[in-house]
Amino acid sequence: MYRTHTSGELRIAHNGTVVTLAGWVQTVRKFGAITFIDLRDRYGITQLVFAESLNEQLEKQPIGREFVLQATGTVRERTNKNANLATGDIEIAVSAFTILNRSAVPPFTIQDDTDGGDDLRMKYRFLDLRRPEVKRNLSLRYAVNRATRDYLHGQGFMDIETPFLIKSTPEGARDFVVPSRMNAGQFYALPQSPQTFKQLLMVSGYDRYYQIVRCFRDEDLRADRQPEFTQIDCEMSFVDQDDILRMFEGLVKHIFSTVKGVNYDEPVQRMRYDDALWLYGNDKPDIRFAMQLLNLKKPHHVLTDKQDSRGLIDGAGFVVFDNAETVLAIAVSGCADYTRKQLDELTEWVKRPQIGMQGLVYIRCNADGSYKSSVDKFYNEDKLKAIADAAGAKAGDLILILAGKEELTRKATSTLRLEMAERLGLRNPEHFKMLWVIDFPLFEFALEDMDGGGAGRWVARHHPFTSPKPDHIDIMINHGPTVDDPEKYLEHPYAGIKANAYDLVLNGNEIGGGSIRIYQRELQEKMFAALGLDAHEQQEKFGFLLGAFEYGAPPHGGLAFGFDRLCAILGGSESIRDFIAFPKNNAGRDVMLDAPGEIAEKQYRELHIKPA
Amino acid sequence: MYRTHTSGELRIAHNGTVVTLAGWVQTVRKFGAITFIDLRDRYGITQLVFAESLNEQLEKQPIGREFVLQATGTVRERTNKNANLATGDIEIAVSAFTILNRSAVPPFTIQDDTDGGDDLRMKYRFLDLRRPEVKRNLSLRYAVNRATRDYLHGQGFMDIETPFLIKSTPEGARDFVVPSRMNAGQFYALPQSPQTFKQLLMVSGYDRYYQIVRCFRDEDLRADRQPEFTQIDCEMSFVDQDDILRMFEGLVKHIFSTVKGVNYDEPVQRMRYDDALWLYGNDKPDIRFAMQLLNLKKPHHVLTDKQDSRGLIDGAGFVVFDNAETVLAIAVSGCADYTRKQLDELTEWVKRPQIGMQGLVYIRCNADGSYKSSVDKFYNEDKLKAIADAAGAKAGDLILILAGKEELTRKATSTLRLEMAERLGLRNPEHFKMLWVIDFPLFEFALEDMDGGGAGRWVARHHPFTSPKPDHIDIMINHGPTVDDPEKYLEHPYAGIKANAYDLVLNGNEIGGGSIRIYQRELQEKMFAALGLDAHEQQEKFGFLLGAFEYGAPPHGGLAFGFDRLCAILGGSESIRDFIAFPKNNAGRDVMLDAPGEIAEKQYRELHIKPA
Numbered sequence A, B: 001m002y003r004t005h006t007s008g009e010l011r012i013a014h015n016g017t018v019v020t021l022a023g024w025v026q027t028v029r030k031f032g033a034i035t036f037i038d039l040r041d042r043y044g045i046t047q048l049v050f051a052e053s054l055n056e057q058l059e060k061q062p063i064g065r066e067f068v069l070q071a072t073g074t075v076r077e078r079t080n081k082n083a084n085l086a087t088g089d090i091e092i093a094v095s096a097f098t099i100l101n102r103s104a105v106p107p108f109t110i111q112d113d114t115d116g117g118d119d120l121r122m123k124y125r126f127l128d129l130r131r132p133e134v135k136r137n138l139s140l141r142y143a144v145n146r147a148t149r150d151y152l153h154g155q156g157f158m159d160i161e162t163p164f165l166i167k168s169t170p171e172g173a174r175d176f177v178v179p180s181r182m183n184a185g186q187f188y189a190l191p192q193s194p195q196t197f198k199q200l201l202m203v204s205g206y207d208r209y210y211q212i213v214r215c216f217r218d219e220d221l222r223a224d225r226q227p228e229f230t231q232i233d234c235e236m237s238f239v240d241q242d243d244i245l246r247m248f249e250g251l252v253k254h255i256f257s258t259v260k261g262v263n264y265d266e267p268v269q270r271m272r273y274d275d276a277l278w279l280y281g282n283d284k285p286d287i288r289f290a291m292q293l294l295n296l297k298k299p300h301h302v303l304t305d306k307q308d309s310r311g312l313i314d315g316a317g318f319v320v321f322d323n324a325e326t327v328l329a330i331a332v333s334g335c336a337d338y339t340r341k342q343l344d345e346l347t348e349w350v351k352r353p354q355i356g357m358q359g360l361v362y363i364r365c366n367a368d369g370s371y372k373s374s375v376d377k378f379y380n381e382d383k384l385k386a387i388a389d390a391a392g393a394k395a396g397d398l399i400l401i402l403a404g405k406e407e408l409t410r411k412a413t414s415t416l417r418l419e420m421a422e423r424l425g426l427r428n429p430e431h432f433k434m435l436w437v438i439d440f441p442l443f444e445f446a447l448e449d450m451d452g453g454g455a456g457r458w459v460a461r462h463h464p465f466t467s468p469k470p471d472h473i474d475i476m477i478n479h480g481p482t483v484d485d486p487e488k489y490l491e492h493p494y495a496g497i498k499a500n501a502y503d504l505v506l507n508g509n510e511i512g513g514g515s516i517r518i519y520q521r522e523l524q525e526k527m528f529a530a531l532g533l534d535a536h537e538q539q540e541k542f543g544f545l546l547g548a549f550e551y552g553a554p555p556h557g558g559l560a561f562g563f564d565r566l567c568a569i570l571g572g573s574e575s576i577r578d579f580i581a582f583p584k585n586n587a588g589r590d591v592m593l594d595a596p597g598e599i600a601e602k603q604y605r606e607l608h609i610k611p612a
Helices: A052-060 A118-123 A132-154 A195-203 A241-260 A273-280 A319-323 A340-351 A381-390 A406-423 A470-478 A486-491 A521-530 A535-548 A563-570 A601-606 B052-060 B118-123 B132-154 B195-203 B241-260 B273-280 B319-323 B340-351 B381-390 B406-423 B470-478 B486-491 B521-530 B535-548 B563-570 B601-607
Strands: A018-031 A034-041 A044-050 A068-077 A090-101 A177-179 A187-189 A208-216 A228-237 A269-272 A294-297 A326-332 A361-365 A371-373 A398-404 A434-438 A443-446 A457-460 A501-506 A509-516 A556-562 A609-611 B018-031 B034-041 B044-050 B068-077 B090-101 B177-179 B187-189 B208-216 B228-237 B269-272 B294-297 B326-332 B361-365 B371-373 B398-404 B434-438 B443-446 B457-460 B501-506 B509-516 B556-562 B609-611
Touching: A018 A044, A018 A090, A034 A052, A034 A068, A044 A052, A044 A068, A052 A090, A132 A208, A132 A241, A132 A563, A132 B132, A177 B177, A195 A208, A195 A228, A195 A535, A195 A556, A228 A241, A228 A563, A241 A434, A241 A501, A241 A509, A241 A556, A241 A563, A269 A273, A273 A406, A273 A434, A294 A381, A326 A406, A340 A406, A361 A381, A371 A381, A398 A406, A443 A486, A470 A521, A501 A556, A509 A563, A521 A535, A556 A563, A601 A609, B018 B044, B018 B090, B034 B052, B034 B068, B044 B052, B044 B068, B052 B090, B132 B208, B132 B241, B132 B563, B195 B208, B195 B228, B195 B535, B195 B556, B228 B241, B228 B563, B241 B434, B241 B501, B241 B509, B241 B556, B241 B563, B269 B273, B273 B406, B273 B434, B294 B381, B326 B406, B340 B406, B361 B381, B371 B381, B398 B406, B443 B486, B470 B521, B501 B556, B509 B563, B521 B535, B556 B563, B601 B609
Parallel strands: A044 A090, A269 A434, B044 B090, B269 B434
Antiparallel strands: A018 A034, A018 A068, A034 A044, A068 A090, A177 A187, A208 A228, A228 A556, A294 A326, A326 A398, A361 A371, A361 A398, A434 A501, A443 A457, A501 A509, A509 A556, A609 B609, B018 B034, B018 B068, B034 B044, B068 B090, B177 B187, B208 B228, B228 B556, B294 B326, B326 B398, B361 B371, B361 B398, B434 B501, B443 B457, B501 B509, B509 B556
């Protein structure tokens, strides 16, 4: 052992003890003939004091920042206590020291507020990882890992490892593939998730499975996507949706309690997908605050069960609203006194390409009960009041209204809602609120076929193993998937089929999602057919699963959490990269390793491939 | 919920309770008008009794083996109790049932003694996984996983995930590689181990790291090798070898205690590599029994510190011994009465190609104190007695002697020793004995260069990051790696350099190994150079690590356990495949998935490769 104690554990009770510490030099300060060094390790920082007698050695062996130092000395009480440091009551009067390793001057400062840019920090990730912030992030990640395992173990789940070298069955995302040396012309694929394996484990009777497991998707990397990412992957047999929701909201509550010290004891709300879109414009609403959408107008063919309030705006001759497919309003609390300049700035904000709206209509609900709007010309005070009342506005609030194409407008209003909440301080990252979104559509219609045919086709919104709602199974069985007019796909019966699928949303972020699975061979075949797989392709790609369903497959379901994102949100960050020890950049490169890289001619030969 | 209880938990105390169970039909038996079904789930088996009133439904919905059944009924005491079953005191008088899913007749019986051959069981692995033996294996694996995490967590280790898409730096084994779509002509590699990452984490100050992590090696698969396998991977900073040995023998003891209920409280012996070869002919000796080798003769250039006992055999004119490079003997306890036939059979056994010896010499140490040998012609009783005494034989023992080339003979004697122990019942799989083998050679000399040059070169016995013993560092610094005469490589100073490396051996199997690492840039460069990497290659392949060593790398070391093998040995098996949920066969294929497989033309195009 190079040390008797760590740099985080010495207290006044150790006064007089002779100790040896080993760690990194955080700072070196000289006061007259005395040298002070803050020694750092994973566990903390301890002040070392080098008396004059050591100056000869210090001159011969000068010590710099980030040197690795071993020092022996006696613990003594500090005259100048540092209340910000756990070890701040003591210091070590050093009697002997050894430089275990030297350090060049780091290319950036090893502190929370570093002067290192993103590229530099990634290239020297081993130094970036020394920064307290990154250490806190990885410690939190480990704590979440540990809490997850403890909870699931307590609930009877077994960690069962599934293979990484599997078969390429590209359905949704693109697979990473691995050429096989021993099987010329053939490739393994890296799993996008252990989905089919965990289902097979249910067929095998393992009842409750989990894994914290790496997954791979070769997609173009949008901000905050990684080609390899980690899932908490779970599956249970003999359960219905309610069993699963209760089990896994329990998991997140356990994580809150053990990792964050947050006692989350309120019930977790459940919201239908249609209601989420109707009330928040979004299938992962942040419900820490209300600010629900007033649907002044929406097209008849979407959210068909919902009635809009078009009576409040129709007949006024305001062509913007009259021509719009969709008109949505939100009431922003206490903002009636926004200045002209502030409103102009907001208008510019919604007109940015990322939002894409043409303009913004406002109604001030003045404190004196009067109303003032940018469309006073078309709506008198009574009409404005009626809209304000329907939006749930009170005196002092500001109503913002967007109008345009359905999808664009709903999304823009949702984004505006989040933006206003942010400005009002309603999105405190240390305030957590979960929400289950349920009853998702089983299918989405992809207007552009991936192979360029362009006819459009149904794709699984969740994945092809998701079960329809029991009373929607007949719709699938009684109708074929063919869509005659892609423009009118919403009129096809498949558009109305809901899935036994659910997402867990935390503070407006989807942290997990899953479904009750299909476990009958016939229904699974019907599902594959709906997605355009003929019998031959079904057999080739998923024959093992269809086969397994013939030998007593139990009812089962599960879900997966995005582990990186869950950690990021719990850590109060929006970026998953800060919570991954060795992340890749947006081009999928590890700039520290300089990977990917070229391979030798011999490797090409052995793998039966050549450069294109 | 489909059930109120599992099939493993009902006891006489539940008498009279109405319960619902769900599970698989193990057996269906009819006695007169009554039907008995054993219902199975992960947790056990419960007997269901279907009274006559259900016969109408049973006729319409006949139930077969492996059907998935949900049954509701009342718990009642059995008249015919089954003491072999945890639930054997009770049965369920069924009032209603639902067939949740049907099953085809399984292609083999779902029992410990199955009639399924290896190929069939692998193709239908989801059924094989239902067999009690496989379930026990995977449960044991999970228990070892859990015990490992608990121990390491308690010791302050952090699970930190390292990347799977890294850079190809083939040194020892072949890498699996992954073509990059976004970086044309470039490839990721899958990690053979997270070695360099865990070292970087030590440089970053994480102090104690662990991971239970998948690793990949594209090697020709000998029996019981898998292309993907799992390691318990650990690293610590500011430690010497003794710290690591104590920490990780503690881990295995903890696993013994929690998983096997074995209180392993004896100290773990440590043995130098040279002594292991000398005494057991092997660097992973099974020390559950003694039967140590008597080195009658060995060449001067191996195990140079050891003195053989050639005086006991020299000068007798026995040309077999005189011409042999090496002569080794073992004393087999109580086998003096082996018959001629048994000895002939043993002689054939050592002459098999796998062993490759020319013959076998024996000495019977008779109960009456006389000696009888196959070489009586050359050695009188006094000489036989002297050999027997040196071998530690007592009256009633049988001495077996092999002679030939050093490497072959030592290996053969080691194998013969294990064989005799097996026959004598000295290798009880439920008797566990650990051993640390230490002081391994730093280098091995590879006579055949992998590129076909044939000059021979030094390769790292452990890996290129292993530190030499401190007092051997000068040998490396003061000598270049060039070997003039490959035949005499043992005379080169590098052959004598010992490493700070250690293997943990359990019952004759290497279950883990590791080393104290190099942490100084200069020494690491010297090591790379010894292995034939020039400065350019060093920088290209390991520049990130050399760079990291410039910024305050602490002394550190670690080890990795072969998790699959550890589980197999704890489970009393020699085959790791039985302890992996979805293993591959010897051709690296998953026969259930039929992977690897072909990929689409489009995938080739996107990945910038074509078939060779």
